[in-house]
Amino acid sequence: MCKNYNVIEQPGHAPIKAWTKGVPFEEEAQQQLRNIASMPLVHSHIAVMPDVHLGKGATIGSVIPSVDAVIPAAVGVDIGCGMVATKTTLTASQLPDNLSAIRHAFEAAVPHGRTSGRGRSRDRGAWHNIPEIVAGEWVKLQTRFERICAKHPAIKKTNNVNHLGTMGTGNHFLELCLDENNAVWIMLHSGSRGVGNRIGTYFIELAKKEMQRHQINLPDMDLAYLEEGSEYFDDYVEAVEWAQDFAAKNREIMMFNAIAALRKQLPIEFSTAELAVNCHHNYVSRERHFGKDCFVTRKGAVRAKKGEMGIIPGSMGARSFIVRGLGNPDSFNSCSHGAGRVMSRTKAKKIYNVDDQIKATEGVECRKDASVIDEIPHAYKDIEHVMEAQKDLVEVVYTLKQIVCVKG
DNA sequence: ATGTCC
Numbered sequence: 230m231c232k233n234y235n236v237i238e239q240p241g242h243a244p245i246k247a248w249t250k251g252v253p254f255e256e257e258a259q260q261q262l263r264n265i266a267s268m269p270l271v272h273s274h275i276a277v278m279p280d281v282h283l284g285k286g287a288t289i290g291s292v293i294p295s296v297d298a299v300i301p302a303a304v305g306v307d308i309g310c311g312m313v314a315t316k317t318t319l320t321a322s323q324l325p326d327n328l329s330a331i332r333h334a335f336e337a338a339v340p341h342g343r344t345s346g347r348g349r350s351r352d353r354g355a356w357h358n359i360p361e362i363v364a365g366e367w368v369k370l371q372t373r374f375e376r377i378c379a380k381h382p383a384i385k386k387t388n389n390v391n392h393l394g395t396m397g398t399g400n401h402f403l404e405l406c407l408d409e410n411n412a413v414w415i416m417l418h419s420g421s422r423g424v425g426n427r428i429g430t431y432f433i434e435l436a437k438k439e440m441q442r443h444q445i446n447l448p449d450m451d452l453a454y455l456e457e458g459s460e461y462f463d464d465y466v467e468a469v470e471w472a473q474d475f476a477a478k479n480r481e482i483m484m485f486n487a488i489a490a491l492r493k494q495l496p497i498e499f500s501t502a503e504l505a506v507n508c509h510h511n512y513v514s515r516e517r518h519f520g521k522d523c524f525v526t527r528k529g530a531v532r533a534k535k536g537e538m539g540i541i542p543g544s545m546g547a548r549s550f551i552v553r554g555l556g557n558p559d560s561f562n563s564c565s566h567g568a569g570r571v572m573s574r575t576k577a578k579k580i581y582n583v584d585d586q587i588k589a590t591e592g593v594e595c596r597k598d599a600s601v602i603d604e605i606p607h608a609y610k611d612i613e614h615v616m617e618a619q620k621d622l623v624e625v626v627y628t629l630k631q632i633v634c635v636k637g
Numbered sequence: 638a639t640g641t642c643c
Contacts, residue, residue, distance in 0.1 A: 307638050343639080387640090399638055426639045637638095 233621040234276075234559065242267045246559055247277035248622065252614050253571055258283045262291065264448040270298040272523045276560045278530050279618035280569025280610060286433070286451035289529035289570075292563045294516075296523050297457040301436050301465060303526045304513050306429035308469055309476025310420030311509035311531075312540035312566075313484050314406075314551060316627075317491075319413035319499045324632075328594035331405060331494050332633045338490035339403050339417075339483045341396035341637045359394055360485045363478060367393065370475060374424075377468050384431055384468070389424035393475070394482040397422055400604060401637035403487055406549065406629035414629055415487050415501075416549065418542060419480055419637075420511065425472035432465045466513075473512050480507055506538045506551060510566035518561050525561055533557070533564040533623050541623070542567050543612035545604050546589045548630050550616060552623035564622040568612040574603035581605050595634035604636060 237245040237259065243266045247254065258281055265287060266275050272294040281290035286302030293303055325331070359367060378385040396403060396419045406414040421428075436453035439445075439461070447453065455462045488501055513526045531539040535556025542549040547568065556562050572580075578599075587597050589606045616625065 305638085310638080397638065401638085420638075423639060430639090 233618070237263070239263060239266065243271040244274045245277060246274050247281070248279050248560065248619050249277060249281060250618050252279045252610055252618050254281055255283055258288050261288045261449070265291070265293060265303070265452060267448060268452060268454075270295040270454060272296045272521055273519045276563055278563065278565035279615045280529060280565040280567050282569050282571070284528065287526070287528045290565060291528050292530045292561050293526040293528075294518055294523045294561055295454070295526065296521060298454045299462070299465065299513055299524050300452055300454045300526065301429065301432040301469075302451045302453065303528055304429065304469060305511050305528055306426045306433075307420040307511050308425035308429050309473035309509050310511040311476060311480065311507070312416065312418050312542060313480040313505070313507040314414055314416040314540050314629075315484055315488065315501045315505040316408070316503045317413045317415065317499050317501050318503065319495070321407050321411040321413065323495065323497055324413065328405070328633050331491065332594045332635060334490040334494050335403055335405075335487055335633065335635045338486040339396055339635065340394065341398075341401070341403070341635060343398055359482060362485070363482055366478060370471070370478060373471050377464070377471060380464055381431065381468070384427050387424045387427040389422070389475075392422035392424060393479055394486065395422060395479070396483060396637045398637040403483065403635040404631040405491070405633035406631045408627045408629050414627075415484060415491065416540070416542065416629065416631075417480055417483055417487065419476070419483065421472040421476040422479065425476060428468045428472050432461065432468065435461050469513055473509055476509065477507055506540055508532070508539050516561070518558070527563060529566045529569070530563045531566050532562055533560070534562040537562070538626070539564060539623065541565055541612075541616070544568055544606040544609040545595065545601070545631070545634055545636070546591070546593060546606040547609070547612045548628055550625050551627035551629065553626050554623055555621060557622050560622050564619050565615055568609040568615050570608055571610050572608050574608070577603045577605055577608035581607060590634075593631055593634050596636060601636050
């Protein structure tokens with residue numbers, strides 16, 4: 230039978246199954262994946278999604294199943310980063326012609342940008358808004374966090390309370406979108422902010438020290454792993470699961486606040502009950518594949534079990550997709566997390582200007598200044614090609630086009 | 638992606 234993926238094989242190592250037909254696949258990313266596939270902890274094979282590109286530690290767009298061990302740098306530092314999308318009962322005709330008031334209401338309701346140091350500092354301070362409906366759950370999260378910090382006080386050096394309900398920077402965003410039937414959606418991309426970053430970097434360092442202590446040689450020190458039964462393994466799993474829960478709750482709060490902000494802007498009532506999806510794309514989870522219990526690390530990949538809903542966003546000017554998983558076992562039930570970059574932020578800023586960005590984001594109510602050129606759609610792969618390359622992983626349920634975009 | 642250091 231004709232498979233929709235390419236296979237990269239190395240003698241004695243796990244194969245790499247890559248859903249990259251018709252999309253760019255850099256040689257540097259392939260080498261990084263060969264390094265990962267050479268590690269004995271890999272179960273069965275590695276799966277590569279069509280938005281693949283070079284990352285720090287692990288490749289973005291990779292799915293790594295491991296037995297009795299995890300690679301903290303494969304999860305990365307934005308632990309639990311992911312997407313949430315909610316369909317509303319509103320339609321396009323119920324929105325005002327000029328969307329700038331809605332954009333400004335979103336910007337006010339969802340703190341975004343850098344917390345300190347250089348940059349715009351728009352989310353500085355505790356002016357975020359934790360809705361009452363999640364206040365109890367937040368207390369539970371805090372209790373769990375205290376327990377982790379009691380064992381690893383270095384993690385506590387973070388401003389985690391002030392970050393709940395805040396979006397962050399870079400490719401994190403909040404959008405108002407229309408689907409193919411002109412229904413209005415709210416969609417958001419964010420993660421575990423400073424606290425997840427602290428947990429990630431802390432355990433990546435511990436894993437490296439473990440490698441040195443046991444004199445284990447790796448093709449790349451960023452592939453340092455923690456073995457089940459060793460000193461830090463359980464604590465990492467506990468902390469990473471906590472950061473994932475923090476990230477999901479963070480998105481839920483921002484979605485709540487964005488909906489409330491939209492309500493204040495419109496003279497009509499609407500509801501949001503019909504469909505909401507909240508999924509991680511940087512995370513690790515315990516799953517069973519090919520007859521073995523293992524840890525599955527998805528770095529820039531979304532779980533797509535049969536019938537499971539996911540979100541695959543395009544870039545600032547491109548379409549996004551609400552998808553339903555097809556449960557493809559060779560992909561470990563996964564799909565891509567977006568379009569995937571084709572060039573670095575530095576390169577995008579060098580070769581494109583504000584005029585290019587204005588043209589690429591025509592019809593979108595968003596910032597179009599020099600600060601967002603690194604997010605120009607040209608810096609990403611063509612999302613249509615990316616979707617074509619994974620048609621045996623997911624089916625498209627809704628196609629969204631943004632009309633308002635708030636970038637972090 | 639993040640916060641802090643130069």
